[in-house]
Amino acid sequence: xxxxxxxxxxxxxxxxxxxxxxxxxxxxxxxxxxxxxxxxxxxxxxxxxxxxxxxxxxxxxxxxxxxxxxxxxxxxxxxxxxxxxxxxxxxxxxxxxxxxxxxxxxxxxxxxxxxxxxxxxxxxxxxxxxxxxxxxxxxxxxxxxxxxxxxxxxxxxxxxxxxxxxxxxxxxxxxxxxxxxxxxxxxxxxxxxxxxxxxxxxxxxxxxxxxxxxxxxxxxxxxxxxxxxxxxxxxxxxxxxxxxxxxxxxxxxxxxxxxxxxxxxxxxxxxxxxxxxxxxxxxxxxxxxxxxxxxxxxxxxxxxxxxxxxxxxxxxxxxxxxxx
Amino acid sequence: xxxxxxxxxxxxxxxxxxxxxxxxxxxxxxxxxxxxxxxxxxxxxxxxxxxxxxxxxxxxxxxxxxxxxxxxxxxxxxxxxxxxxxxxxxxxxxxxxxxxxxxxxxxxxxxxxxxxxxxxxxxxxxxxxxxxxxxxxxxxxxxxxxxxxxxxxxxxxxxxxxxxxxxxxxxxxxxxxxxxxxxxxxxxxxxxxxxxxxxxxxxxxxxxxxxxxxxxxxxxxxxxxxxxxxxxxxxxxxxxxxxxxxxxxxxxxxxxxxxxxxxxxxxxxxxxxxxxxxxxxxxxxxxxxxxxxxxxxxxxxxxxxx
Amino acid sequence: xxxxxxxxxxxxxxxxxxxxxxxxxxxxxxxxxxxxxxxxxxxxxxxxxxxxxxxxxxxxxxxxxxxxxxxxxxxxxxxxxxxxxxxxxxxxxxxxxxxxxxxxxxxxxxxxxxxxxxxxxxxxxxxxxxxxxxxxxxxxxxxxxxxxxxxxxxxxxxxxxxxxxxxxxxxxxxxxxxxxxxxxxxxxxxxxxxxxxxxxxxxxxxxxxxxxxxxxxxxxxxxxxxxxxxxxxxxxxxxxxxxxxxxxxxxxxxxxxxxxxxxxxxxxxxxxxxxxxxxxxxxxxxxxxxxxxxxxxxxxxxxxxxxxxxxxxxxxxxxxxxxxxx
Ligand SMILES: Nc1ncnc2c1ncn2[C@@H]1O[C@H](COP(=O)(O)OP(=O)(O)OP(=O)(O)O)[C@@H](O)[C@H]1O
Ligand code: SF4
Ligand SMILES: [Mg+2]
Numbered sequence: 023x024x025x026x027x028x029x030x031x032x033x034x035x036x037x038x039x040x041x042x043x044x045x046x047x048x049x050x051x052x053x054x055x056x057x058x059x060x061x062x063x064x065x066x067x068x069x070x071x072x073x074x075x076x077x078x079x080x081x082x083x084x085x086x087x088x089x090x091x092x093x094x095x096x097x098x099x100x101x102x103x104x105x106x107x108x109x110x111x112x113x114x115x116x117x118x119x120x121x122x123x124x125x126x127x128x129x130x131x132x133x134x135x136x137x138x139x140x141x142x143x144x145x146x147x148x149x150x151x152x153x154x155x156x157x158x159x160x161x162x163x164x165x166x167x168x169x170x171x172x173x174x175x176x177x178x179x180x181x182x183x184x185x186x187x188x189x190x191x192x193x194x195x196x197x198x199x200x201x202x203x204x205x206x207x208x209x210x211x212x213x214x215x216x217x218x219x220x221x222x223x224x225x226x227x228x229x230x231x232x233x234x235x236x237x238x239x240x241x242x243x244x245x246x247x248x249x250x251x252x253x254x255x256x257x258x259x260x261x262x263x264x265x266x267x268x269x270x271x272x273x274x275x276x277x278x279x280x281x282x283x284x285x286x287x288x289x290x291x292x293x294x295x296x297x298x299x300x301x302x303x304x305x306x307x308x309x310x311x312x313x314x315x316x317x318x319x320x321x322x323x324x325x326x327x328x329x330x331x332x333x334x335x336x337x338x339x340x341x342x343x344x345x346x
Numbered sequence: 347x348x349x350x351x352x353x354x355x356x357x358x359x360x361x362x363x364x365x366x367x368x369x370x371x372x373x374x375x376x377x378x379x380x381x382x383x384x385x386x387x388x389x390x391x392x393x394x395x396x397x398x399x400x401x402x403x404x405x406x407x408x409x410x411x412x413x414x415x416x417x418x419x420x421x422x423x424x425x426x427x428x429x430x431x432x433x434x435x436x437x438x439x440x441x442x443x444x445x446x447x448x449x450x451x452x453x454x455x456x457x458x459x460x461x462x463x464x465x466x467x468x469x470x471x472x473x474x475x476x477x478x479x480x481x482x483x484x485x486x487x488x489x490x491x492x493x494x495x496x497x498x499x500x501x502x503x504x505x506x507x508x509x510x511x512x513x514x515x516x517x518x519x520x521x522x523x524x525x526x527x528x529x530x531x532x533x534x535x536x537x538x539x540x541x542x543x544x545x546x547x548x549x550x551x552x553x554x555x556x557x558x559x560x561x562x563x564x565x566x567x568x569x570x571x572x573x574x575x576x577x578x579x580x581x582x583x584x585x586x587x588x589x590x591x592x593x594x595x596x597x598x599x600x601x602x603x604x605x606x607x608x609x610x611x612x613x614x615x616x617x618x619x620x621x622x623x624x625x626x627x628x629x630x631x632x633x634x635x636x637x638x639x640x641x642x643x644x645x646x647x648x649x650x651x652x
Numbered sequence: 653x654x655x656x657x658x659x660x661x662x663x664x665x666x667x668x669x670x671x672x673x674x675x676x677x678x679x680x681x682x683x684x685x686x687x688x689x690x691x692x693x694x695x696x697x698x699x700x701x702x703x704x705x706x707x708x709x710x711x712x713x714x715x716x717x718x719x720x721x722x723x724x725x726x727x728x729x730x731x732x733x734x735x736x737x738x739x740x741x742x743x744x745x746x747x748x749x750x751x752x753x754x755x756x757x758x759x760x761x762x763x764x765x766x767x768x769x770x771x772x773x774x775x776x777x778x779x780x781x782x783x784x785x786x787x788x789x790x791x792x793x794x795x796x797x798x799x800x801x802x803x804x805x806x807x808x809x810x811x812x813x814x815x816x817x818x819x820x821x822x823x824x825x826x827x828x829x830x831x832x833x834x835x836x837x838x839x840x841x842x843x844x845x846x847x848x849x850x851x852x853x854x855x856x857x858x859x860x861x862x863x864x865x866x867x868x869x870x871x872x873x874x875x876x877x878x879x880x881x882x883x884x885x886x887x888x889x890x891x892x893x894x895x896x897x898x899x900x901x902x903x904x905x906x907x908x909x910x911x912x913x914x915x916x917x918x919x920x921x922x923x924x925x926x927x928x929x930x931x932x933x934x935x936x937x938x939x940x941x942x943x944x945x946x947x948x949x950x951x952x953x954x955x956x957x958x959x960x961x962x963x964x965x966x967x968x969x970x971x972x973x974x975x976x977x978x
Binding site: 243244247251263336 | 710712738740742747751754755757758759760764768769772817
Binding site for chain 1: 491494495496498499502503505506507579583586587590591592593603606609610613614616618621622625628629632633636637640
């Protein structure tokens with residue numbers, strides 16, 4: 023397990039390095055770094071000073087080392103707009119995005135797994151066909167438009183749920199969370215559902231395909247030959263097997279969910295990282311953009327690592343190979 | 347449905363020559379839903395192409411707009427005597443006309459980027475499969491990197507650096523989509539390459555380009571068509587999303603996404619139509635393409651055939 | 653007089669596929685008495701496994717039992733509810749599957765898969781169920797069973813997995829075991845051990861055994877009776893020594909002739925010419941006609957199952973009446 027972990031960590035570090043090079047090249051080699059990293063409102067002296075500090079007069083490879091060194095110290099530049107360190111700005115907004123993404127993932131599993139299971143066990147029933155048609159719709163519906171329609175119906179017409187914002191938050195572990203207050207939770211319902219729409223469809227399809235495949239396996243027939251009840255066969259023998267691919271894909275999708283939350287956060291004015299990045303792009307606050315990219319890459323890698331480990335915990339075959 | 351054809355006496359089957367294309371058409375038509383999708387999409391495409399002759403109003407022609415007609419409800423008659431069946435937006439633009447012209451832009455961007463991405467991706471995939479070795483692993487690394495990074499983010503970043511504009515949107519979409527085509531073509535080409543007829547063709551000392559265009563490409567076509575159809579739908583949705591976020595097409599050329607964004611602020615005051623109808627148009631377009639794509643995948647995928 | 657453990661009468665199991673009706677089992681009858689072993693032989697695709705699954709009520713759609721009776725200790729299984737059938741499966745009737753690599757669930761530990769079988773049929777404590785599982789593993793010769801209980805299937809070799817499957821089948825000391833080629837995947841020494849255990853089981857508990865195989869030498873050493881299947885039908889049956897020494901049906905003769913050990917050295921192996929017919933569109937008349945050296949015009953009529961000697965049945969119009977030198 024440790025060897026396996028170590029190998030994965032080294033791989034992850036390599037990818038981070040590669041991505042940092044890519045971001046660096048994007049900012050320094052293609053764009054004009056002076057324009058990108060120094061506020062347009064800065065005067066000549068300030069510019070000179072910043073150019074010195076960022077080492078923009080050095081050769082490119084030295085500049086990269088400076089960039090890397092700064093990044094390692096957590097210095098990814100200052101936001102022109104907020105005049106705060108870009109990294110800090112993003113980290114402040116991270117809890118909002120994380121809780122939204124987790125909420126969406128949980129919703130996708132709670133809604134998608136039972137529906138997919140049903141559709142897989144009774145593939146020819148009318149309800150199953152309805153579920154599958156619904157999942158095509160879930161793939162096709164433009165997320166942002168569904169968000170607008172949700173606001174339209176549940177906030178404007180019915181007045182059941184608040185339309186925008188995070189609502190009340192409480193501070194736990196030095197971060198502010200909405201899901202721990204009733205009001206915050208009410209604010210979270212629509213954005214989370216909106217964000218999970220695509221994932222619900224995904225989970226339904228994966229589960230259904232998995233169930234149909236597993237039901238044909240000899241070990242399911244053998245389980246029936248042992249005289250097990252249908253409930254036990256479905257819930258233990260089939261379910262545990264399909265959980266592996268579903269968890270893997272949903273886990274890997276978590277990064278995508280965080281990325282896609284830029285849309286949902288914009289629709290629901292949810293003050294997370296996604297809304298921040300859109301606002302920053304619109305006012306060309308480039309240090310924030312660079313910092314956001316690096317953070318996202320880091321998050322992706324962490325997620326992949328966690329998924330790998332979870333996967334190996336779920337599947338005994340992988341777990342043992344790692345040990346050997 | 348199909349049991350009647352399967353049970354047909356051999357004489358009848360022999361009378362009607364079964365070409366692969368005929369079989370493809372009849373298998374495709376087995377799904378009524380897919381057929382409906384195809385018809386709907388054809389109508390949408392036709393409407394988009396014929397926009398200047400169909401739309402009640404030219405939404406770009408400022409002379410035709412009257413700010414006094416702003417935010418009229420669906421069905422009301424404006425100052426110029428036109429009935430606005432789907433209402434008007436804040437500038438007095440007829441929504442129906444706006445949607446018809448918006449469709450034109452959405453479809454152009456979607457199809458255009460899909461075709462370009464297909465050209466780029468297919469060429470690179472073919473190169474990877476044919477060159478092998480380092481070229482192959484370099485290209486495939488790029489593909490993996492591209493596919494592991496969410497499309498929306500990559501597109502956002504590209505547009506953030508390039509700025510708005512139809513061409514820039516197309517570039518961004520090509521960048522985020524070429525990898526799907528590359529992977530598809532490489533996979534198929536690798537399988538096909540090993541087939542005997544390629545060996546035979548090589549023995550005959552045919553030039554490489556002939557092998558690629560005459561032998562490899564035709565075999566890569568079915569999976570490419572499937573991926574392409576799905577990617578057009580994806581491109582349209584992505585363009586709409588980017589435009590909604592204010593990073594896609596410019597205000598002067600409103601696609602469906604931008605129309606929806608324009609209605610956002612009026613939504614809270616109950617003026618739903620400005621966002622609602624363009625969204626429906628978008629939804630119908632994407633669903634119809636996906637229905638066609640789904641069926642194409644089932645028909646063209648040999649693995650699914652029993 | 654107690655009825656035999658299993659009596660199968662005119663069983664038909666058909667698959668209603670898109671391409672047509674596959675008559676995988678078509679008019680099969682046989683009887684297995686308490687403590688007896690029936691060898692069910694025939695080439696691949698002749699319907700042996702489907703017969704086994706039919707007895708356990710495990711035929712999956714598009715297949716179903718289209719006719720006949722399966723009398724288990726005198727009770728017709730066809731009339732039972734799914735729940736009643738479930739209570740019999742794994743308890744009074746057990747089955748061992750063909751492919752040991754596929755029969756155990758890869759993500760569940762061995763103890764889970766054994767204990768659940770005990771608990772499905774008896775109200776005992778988990779600890780007692782575990783004890784039973786451990787004993788069953790020991791019975792089939794798995795060393796250090798306590799430790800092996802905590803393992804996952806992929807940590808076992810094919811032979812070990814098949815023993816686990818056999819141990820599971822033994823958990824409730826069933827009245828009938830259907831063993832579907834349980835030793836084909838194993839090497840010869842293990843095969844011998846398992847056969848010996850099977851015989852012991854029948855003697856000790858009076859378990860009736862249906863042993864499916866296409867290996868005639870296994871049947872010769874193990875079975876009391878034999879039923880030879882061809883294209884979904886039993887074509888010959890009777891006491892095992894008599895059938896092997898004096899086969900009546902041309903197919904049985906061919907089958908015996910193609911066993912290496914029974915050929916004289918230096919003589920080429922005799923093969924049955926031709927291929928197994930597709931079950932989809934079987935010709936009327938004897939299904940073996942196209943490959944049969946004794947075929948004649950009358951064989952275009954379906955041959956009836958007839959008793960040619962006491963206890964010796966064959967489905968052939970023109971059987972070998974005298975002993976053939978095989
Ligand atoms: N699900 C199914 N659908 C259609 N036909 C089937 C199905 N399952 C089995 N069959 C048919 O039933 C016939 C008998 O199959 P069966 O598995 O009983 O053969 P077998 O005698 O056990 O062969 P083997 O020695 O290879 O195990 C086969 O010809 C097969 O085509
Ligand atoms: S009935 Fe005829 S064809 Fe069939 S096995 Fe007997 S002799 Fe051969
Ligand atoms: Mg079999």
